[in-house]
Amino acid sequence: MDGDRPILYGSVRSPHCFKVSLVLAEKGIDVDRVEIDLPAREQKTPAYLAINPLGQVPVYRDDRGVHIDSLVIMRHLDERHPEPRLFPPAAP
Ligand SMILES: N[C@@H](CCC(=O)N[C@@H](CS)C(=O)NCC(=O)O)C(=O)O
Numbered sequence: 001m002d003g004d005r006p007i008l009y010g011s012v013r014s015p016h017c018f019k020v021s022l023v024l025a026e027k028g029i030d031v032d033r034v035e036i037d038l039p040a041r042e043q044k045t046p047a048y049l050a051i052n053p054l055g056q057v058p059v060y061r062d063d064r065g066v067h068i069d070s071l072v073i074m075r076h077l078d079e080r081h082p083e084p085r086l087f088p089p090a091a092p
Helices: 015-027 070-080
Strands: 007-010 032-035 059-062 065-068
Touching: 007 015, 015 070, 059 070, 065 070
Parallel strands: 007 032
Antiparallel strands: 007 059, 059 065
């Protein structure tokens, strides 16, 4: 991570990454992007599996840790950067 800048590990081929990118854009969050070459199976390399043992994209890394799964990431972004709020509050 460069300073406090979060990192999104993703792929331009991935609709799950696209969803996360939409949320980032809507909230105006700048990130560093690391493109993972899915056809070359970079997501299954030891280096990437050390980041996400599931071997999938997207992964979002910030100063609060490593976040795996697009829905988890989007909810994390919505809680951490609530303006504008995109998700309804969690059910009680
Ligand atoms: N439930 C996960 C699914 C992630 C997922 O299926 N990612 C695909 C790309 S869209 C992937 O990494 N595929 C590569 C693989 O499974 O080897 C999420 O929502 O993030």
